[in-house]
Amino acid sequence: MLARIKTVCCCQFNLAYSVNIWHLHPMRSSDAPPIPTRPVAVDIATFRLVGGRLHILLVKRKYPPFQGQWVLPGGFVGSDETVSAAATREMIEETGFDIRHLHLEQMKVYSEPKRDPRGPIISISFLAVVPGDDPKAEQLQANTDAADARWFDIEDLPNLGFDHDKIATAGIGRLLRRVLEDPLTRRIIPPPLLRARIDDLARGGAVARHFQRRMQRIMEATIDPPQSRDFVRGFMQTSSESPAPDQMPSDEDLLDESADSKERIGRLYELMAADSKPAERPHPLAMLLPKTFTLPELRQFFELMLDETIDRGNFRRRISELIAFGALDDLGETKSEGRGRPAELYRLDSNRLRRFLDTDDKK
Numbered sequence: 001m002l003a004r005i006k007t008v009c010c011c012q013f014n015l016a017y018s019v020n021i022w023h024l025h026p027m028r029s030s031d032a033p034p035i036p037t038r039p040v041a042v043d044i045a046t047f048r049l050v051g052g053r054l055h056i057l058l059v060k061r062k063y064p065p066f067q068g069q070w071v072l073p074g075g076f077v078g079s080d081e082t083v084s085a086a087a088t089r090e091m092i093e094e095t096g097f098d099i100r101h102l103h104l105e106q107m108k109v110y111s112e113p114k115r116d117p118r119g120p121i122i123s124i125s126f127l128a129v130v131p132g133d134d135p136k137a138e139q140l141q142a143n144t145d146a147a148d149a150r151w152f153d154i155e156d157l158p159n160l161g162f163d164h165d166k167i168a169t170a171g172i173g174r175l176l177r178r179v180l181e182d183p184l185t186r187r188i189i190p191p192p193l194l195r196a197r198i199d200d201l202a203r204g205g206a207v208a209r210h211f212q213r214r215m216q217r218i219m220e221a222t223i224d225p226p227q228s229r230d231f232v233r234g235f236m237q238t239s240s241e242s243p244a245p246d247q248m249p250s251d252e253d254l255l256d257e258s259a260d261s262k263e264r265i266g267r268l269y270e271l272m273a274a275d276s277k278p279a280e281r282p283h284p285l286a287m288l289l290p291k292t293f294t295l296p297e298l299r300q301f302f303e304l305m306l307d308e309t310i311d312r313g314n315f316r317r318r319i320s321e322l323i324a325f326g327a328l329d330d331l332g333e334t335k336s337e338g339r340g341r342p343a344e345l346y347r348l349d350s351n352r353l354r355r356f357l358d359t360d361d362k363k
Contacts, residue, residue: 041116041123042087043074043164045107045171046099047154048130048137049288052300054154054175056168059094059146065117066161072168073146074123087126095149096141103282104128107170115163125167127174133290173207178284179305183357188302188318189310197306286350294335294343295319327353 046057058070073094077086084104091099105127113120130137140149152158154172179185180198189197201207289301299315322328329349334342 039119039121040077040083041074041121042077042083042090042126043072043110043123043162043167044087044091044099044104044126044128045072045168046091046097046128046130047171047175047288048134048151049132049290049301049304050151050153052297052304054172054304055151056154056157056171057095057097057140058150058152058158058160059142060148060150061161062145062147068147069161070152070158071161072164073149075145077124083124084126087128091128093144094142094146096139096143097136097149099128099130102128102130102134103287107167107174110163110167112163123163123167125170127171129175129287131286131290132288133292169207173201175284176201176207176305179302182284184283184285184322184353185302187322187357188315189306190314193306193308197308283348283350283353285348289348292331292333292335292345292347294337294345296337296343298346322353322356325352325356327356 044057048055048057057073059073060070061067073091075086075090075094077083078089081089083106087104088098088100091097107125107127110123110125111120115121115123137151140151142149154168157168160168180194180201186194285298285301289298295316298319299310299312302315303310319328323330323346327349329347329352331345331347333345335345336342
């Protein structure tokens with residue numbers, strides 16, 4: 001009898017132990033469903049000012065697909081690295097440009113299954129911003145699967161491979177939004193003009209103007225019938241005043257029935273709203289401007305971002321408080337700019353600028 005009791009107890013213990021193990025491991029490894037595998041890549045939209053113009057860094061692909069075509073730097077994420085580490089590594093490998101000292105932020109995930117002819121590859125896009133006087137930006141050296149690396153004016157880009165038109169557009173959209181919605185911009189730019197440009201950005205018009213020549217070439221290459229091209233050309237030439245939403249040409253007005261063409265043009269207007277906390281982001285001016293600059297160069301920067309001429313006198317009056325507060329530090333040095341007298345050099349003091357803007361907000 002005692003032996004039978006021991007046997008029953010052992011059986012119950014083994015059953016309970018098995019149940020607990022089953023809860024921890026419901027199925028044997030051979031019965032578990034396979035983990036889906038879908039490659040993940042990174043693509044980096046890198047911007048800098050060159051001669052007062054905004055440029056983006058591109059590489060020419062050495063291998064198919066899109067062999068010989070310009071694309072954004074990027075590549076696949078390794079199994080033992082983060083996506084940010086992969087973005088930095090790919091940039092160094094393809095361009096020789098070490099961006100570890102730069103501001104790098106994640107933008108958007110692109111997961112359209114047919115975005116890459118090699119298969120359903122997910123891409124995580126990044127924004128990198130290079131100060132205008134960064135010497136490393138000029139020392140590009142293409143390597144690995146890149147045949148060449150070069151800076152391009154954003155208004156005169158070549159046709160980009162993959163869906164990198166969309167990613168580049170999202171990058172300039174985010175950069176524009178950063179500048180237009182910054183408290184410093186609100187102090188310098190007259191409110192009516194600034195409101196108009198922010199509304200324009202929300203509709204995609206601001207981005208369209210920065211890609212004007214590029215957009216026109218793509219549109220003319222995809223529009224059918226040919227007589228529609230005069231309408232498009234007129235629209236692009238008059239886009240300095242953004243049309244109302246109901247006056248914007250629709251896909252049906254501009255494009256043929258090709259789904260690929262509609263996707264290509266429509267996505268060029270895609271914008272990316274800034275989604276990280278302001279305290280975690282460096283100031284837009286500190287990201288783009290060289291360490292030292294003149295007031296004409298600062299005005300030129302805002303004119304580029306606004307796509308609008310700014311009156312010199314009004315501009316100087318609006319920033320006089322910044323100079324008095326020390327947010328713009330007068331270095332006591334000058335820089336020759338053409339035939340006129342040399343212009344004073346300034347440096348942005350980010351800490352004083354934040355205090356100035358905080359003080360101004362409390363008034």
